[in-house]
Amino acid sequence: MTEPKILCMFSGGVDSTGVLHELLTSEKYKSYSLIIHHIHIWNRENRAMAELSAVKSILNYYKKEATFVFSQSTFDTRGFAVLKSNRFPMDMDVCAFTASQICAARPDVKYVAMGRTKTDVQSGGENFQKRMQRAQAIYKASLSLEQQKPAEYIFPVVDYTKKEIWDFLPTEVRNATWWCRRPIYEENSAKPCGKCITCKEMKTFEDV
Numbered sequence: 001m002t003e004p005k006i007l008c009m010f011s012g013g014v015d016s017t018g019v020l021h022e023l024l025t026s027e028k029y030k031s032y033s034l035i036i037h038h039i040h041i042w043n044r045e046n047r048a049m050a051e052l053s054a055v056k057s058i059l060n061y062y063k064k065e066a067t068f069v070f071s072q073s074t075f076d077t078r079g080f081a082v083l084k085s086n087r088f089p090m091d092m093d094v095c096a097f098t099a100s101q102i103c104a105a106r107p108d109v110k111y112v113a114m115g116r117t118k119t120d121v122q123s124g125g126e127n128f129q130k131r132m133q134r135a136q137a138i139y140k141a142s143l144s145l146e147q148q149k150p151a152e153y154i155f156p157v158v159d160y161t162k163k164e165i166w167d168f169l170p171t172e173v174r175n176a177t178w179w180c181r182r183p184i185y186e187e188n189s190a191k192p193c194g195k196c197i198t199c200k201e202m203k204t205f206e207d208v
């Protein structure tokens with residue numbers, strides 16, 4: 001476990017797929033091996049199944065040319081329904097906490113790669129910054145009793161807009177990504193709703 005690792009928190013969405021692609025193809029990250037982690041996030045948006053299918057297809061593509069460790073976990077707040085509230089934990093926070101626990105389990109992880117993009121920074125505003133800071137605070141707090149310095153967050157696609165990421169992804173990978181927050185399931189396949197915030201964003205440049 002001495003070889004330094006990068007932990008890639010991978011959702012199957014466009015941004016984290018961009019991160020994965022960078023980590024696997026850029027010279028910059030060549031000396032690191034990769035732990036890819038996918039969290040099955042079950043909540044009222046019901047996105048977990050669509051995401052998992054994207055994750056599987058994308059990893060199948062990269063598996064042909066790269067080796068990595070793939071791990072998974074589940075976070076389920078569907079039981080919150082009885083609370084009759086619209087609130088449920090944010091993906092970013094769940095992701096930060098899970099990443100901290102993987103780093104605690106694997107001290108050879110030197111960096112945690114997250115999918116922040118130029119689009120997030122430019123259009124996310126103050127709200128996005130505050131959410132990002134909170135997620136990082138969760139990450140740091142839950143590693144505060146560890147002996148060693150926590151692995152650092154890195155943002156391999158922060159210089160790219162979502163559109164630029166979409167453009168550099170191989171077609172097969174791009175077509176397998178999932179972005180809709182509230183998928184519509186028909187038989188065994190999921191369709192984007194066309195109305196949520198990410199569907200609207202994707203419509204501005206998507207060519208399918």
Ligand SMILES: [Zn+2]
Nearest residue numbers: 180193196199
């Ligand atoms: Zn949608």
